[in-house]
Amino acid sequence: MDPVEIVQKEVQERRRAGRPPRALLSSARITRAALKLVTNDGYKGLTMAALAKSLNVAPSALYNHVSSKQDVLLLVEDHLMGKVDVSGFAGLPWTEAVTRWARSYRDVFASHLPLIPVIALLPVTNAPATITMYEAVTRGFQGAGWPEETIIDAVVALESFIYGSAYDVNAPADIFDAGDLAPTAPRFTAAVARRGAGGTGNAEIRNDADAAFELGLRAMVAGLAATLGPSAAPRH
Template sequence: MPASTSAPADPHRQDAKPRRRAGRPAAAVLDQDGITAAALQLIGKSGYDGFTMAALARTLNVAPSALYNHVSSKRDVLVLVQDHLTSFVDVSAFDAEPWDRAVRSWAWSYRDVFSKHTPLIPVIAVLPVTDAPKTLAMYEAVSAGFSRAGFPQERIVSAIVALESFIFGSAYDVTAPADIFDSGSMAASTPNFTAAVARLADQGYENQADVAFELGLDALVSGLGALRA
């Protein structure tokens, strides 16, 4: 018998598969959330020095030119990353708690967020906040809390910077090795420091980074509190 020939597909049948339209897909392959996630992944793996637009494009498996449909520069990507991380910093206490408690709550949250992304700290710490909506929203909430607490307006930004300097440094401390202060063979020539390190270890603190952060934060809050009207 001759081989049967299949009839052409009836386009009106319900089970007929629609043909894919030629040209670009209806949905964008990239979006800002995807670019942000890829940038965080890349920086976490290769550090900031390994973060280039070409490397980011490879991470996303796209041509570098495709990135520029969504961001105009490397700085734009960093602003996205900055905004993404800052959105996790909790500022809600400034609406409900006394000033000193609100500052502590914000500072702990801030430190915990950036302790997971220390390669970005040198960049974020000096990145302008221009056109960064979530970052500016955080600063607005904190500034409003300081203002309500009676801080002179000309001191508010300096107070925030002082706290941030401590917070960023403390974020690094979270990831420091447990033996960072071991004086090794120099113990005999550094008796005061070595004894202080040993005494701290004797306290049995579960997390010495938290102890140091709490001590420094208490000192900063007490000192800054004296500036209130």
């Protein structure tokens, strides 16, 4: 190799060495880091400074990708909503599809409990996976004959139940233990002791939280169909 080639090779190697092998940050990396912070430290632990530190970058580098904590939360919301199973709305009967969707939705957020109070109030604006999820749900409702003006109210009612049920998954086993006050509430205490004694034979039910969720979901699906669904739609 002649001297010119040697110099050219050294210049090329220095240029390659000066370039990062990949972008320092990406939406996916930011989302994963934000989820990890919330999991470890709760929602209050998710600050832009803490997020930048966890990514081993300067805050200024983080602000090149997201302009605010709201932007970070939007990434997190979209990531989680993208995990919710809407496949049933492509072909299953409405009751089965909405049941599959609700179960998946609850499971996703039961694993990310600190984010529920935030994401439940976060607009869906510019969140592609979230909008895709809602579009699939809406299409499924419409395909089942639901009046358009009732669909979003039904979805919101179901979501309220789903978020509450996600909390219940994480409730302590002795949440209904009356302790020393048990003698003053004998009926309640007896009902707590009998909880789940009958069994259901439902493979989806693994614990008390599942039993309560399945009971409530069946009631909600039947009730919504009876009051707002196609069978209740006014005849023209």
